[in-house]
Amino acid sequence: MISIKNNSIPTILKNTIKHFSFILLLTFSTITAIAIPHKREFRGAWIQCVNGQFQGLPTEKIQKTLIYQLDELQKDGVNAIIFQVRPECDALYNSPFEPWSRYLTGKQGVPPSPYWDPLQWMIEECHRRGMELHAWINPYRAKTKGTNKLAYNHIATKSPEHVFAYDGQYILNPGIPSNRDYICKIVNDIVTRYDIDGLHIDDYFYPYPVKGQKIPDWREYQQFGKGFTNIGDWRRNNVNLFIKQLSNTIHTAKPWVKFGVSPFGIYRNARTTSNGSKTRGLQNYDDLYADVIKWINEGWVDYCVPQIYWQIGHPTADYKELVKWWNNYAGNRPLYIGEDIERTVKYADPKNPLSHQQPAKWLLKDQAKNVKGTVLWYAKMAVDNPGNYGLKLRYDYWSTPALQPLMPFIDNKAPRKPKKIKITHIDNEYYISWKAPKGKGWKDKANKYVIYCFDKNETINLEDPSHILAITYNTTYKLPTLKSNPKKVIIITALDRMENESVGKKKKITLRY
Secondary structure (H helix, E strand, O other): OOOOOHHHOOHHHHHHHHHHHHHHHHHOOOOOOOOOOOOEOEEEEEEOOOOOOOOOOOHHHHHHHHHHHHHHHHHOOOOEEEEEEEOOOOEOOOOOOOOEOHHHHOOOOOOOOOOOOHHHHHHHHHHHOOOEEEEEEOOOEEEOOOOOOOOOOOHHHHOHHHEEEEOOEEEEOOOOHHHHHHHHHHHHHHHHHOOOOEEEEOOOOOOOOOOOOOOOOHHHHHHHOOOOOOHHHHHHHHHHHHHHHHHHHHHHHOOOOEEEEOOEOOOOEOOOOOOOEOOOOOOHHHHHOOOHHHHHHHOOOOEEOOEOOOOOOOOOOOHHHHHHHHHHHOOOOOEEEEEEHHHHHHOEEOOEEEEEOHHHHHHHHHHOOOEEEEEEEOHHHHHHOHHHHHHHHHHHHOOOOOEOOOOOOOOOOOOOOOEEEEEEEEOOEEEEEEEOOOOOOOOOOOOEEEEEEEEOOOOOOOOOHHHEEEEEOOOEEEOOOOOOOOEEEEEEEEEOOOOOEOOOEEEEEEOOO
């Protein structure tokens, strides 16, 4: 067999191979019938730095890598990027409080050269593609196992009493009240200075338990745990207080910034509590001291993305069981499913051994009324397209653009419609432009626009996403070539920060190429 490195294949040939392999997949019936895309759906992808994909690379090469990933993800239908910017009390942005991350420059505390701000750059690149950008932080983790040297301005260097060591890591002690204030100060800085759409935290609260090791927080329990007869309840309360304070911090700074959490996939097992899932794995509530369902029911978080990374039929953590459980118990806030691409394509569908599990998993999510989207673990894997997972998104599940799920608990009032649509014909290309509607505050101002296209005599149905040409932050758009029928009806609606949609502004046009 001849081995060809991927980078040596011309782009046009790469695309031909991708399309041909997708056609083969269809031919051999290894996937289900074409899905009906949703008009509103969170279609996210995590871009992490701790896998070392950027570490020590030149600025230009990192940007080139990210541009390629974003371009491919956009083609796959992704509408939100969750970008890791603070993995160990450090920064992939220009922080006045914490050092530059070694996962960016190779050495903690050293700024990138040539200089750039990855968070600001990613916001601009995502918004250019109509995507949201959610800044992802690890609130408590202060040092990962692989970090051997900390910068002079790192919190564990300046205030070592604020962290404890556990399994080769440093953890900001959740039992010290001032640590909550410190993390919220960091988040307030991010939210205030950057035009992010969301602030995202994952599953690292108290550390994942390691056999033979104990969390060294007895002294803090004795000092701050008055009123608690159980150290586990005290630990859970510490995290509860933090989540509530973090939510208030975000929404006080910018009410429209969405606060999302991505917990471990099991809340509690049925053998532990009567309303637990039929699983036998590690538990958020008991082992990580994360009472996620309380945060949802109290309204402290705006969306939840449980990491259901296992396969259908997993003996201790079955995907089907967990999707149903989260759908039943986490419906008070928008629910998205965290999906492991590699594991999804590795295992066959138990009911269809000729297919991997992507179609079966998608059907389960569609049948769960509270599931409003999917977040892919992880972005690069979607781009690499194992098992044609990415192409299945591109040509089937996410083949049409999608608006974000509504969050009426933040804002439910739509903005006014756009004004003065204008068509310009230049060099055989058509451009459409419009004026933003007036709006007084953030709830009333237009933030994005949806462009719909219908044939002249076609029934207007704005609930059909197949008619969406684009979702854009701009007020000008280059129309694609539309030769099938020269007479079109263009309708443009405005979206506010929470993607409440205005009524449409209509324009009849005739395209002559």
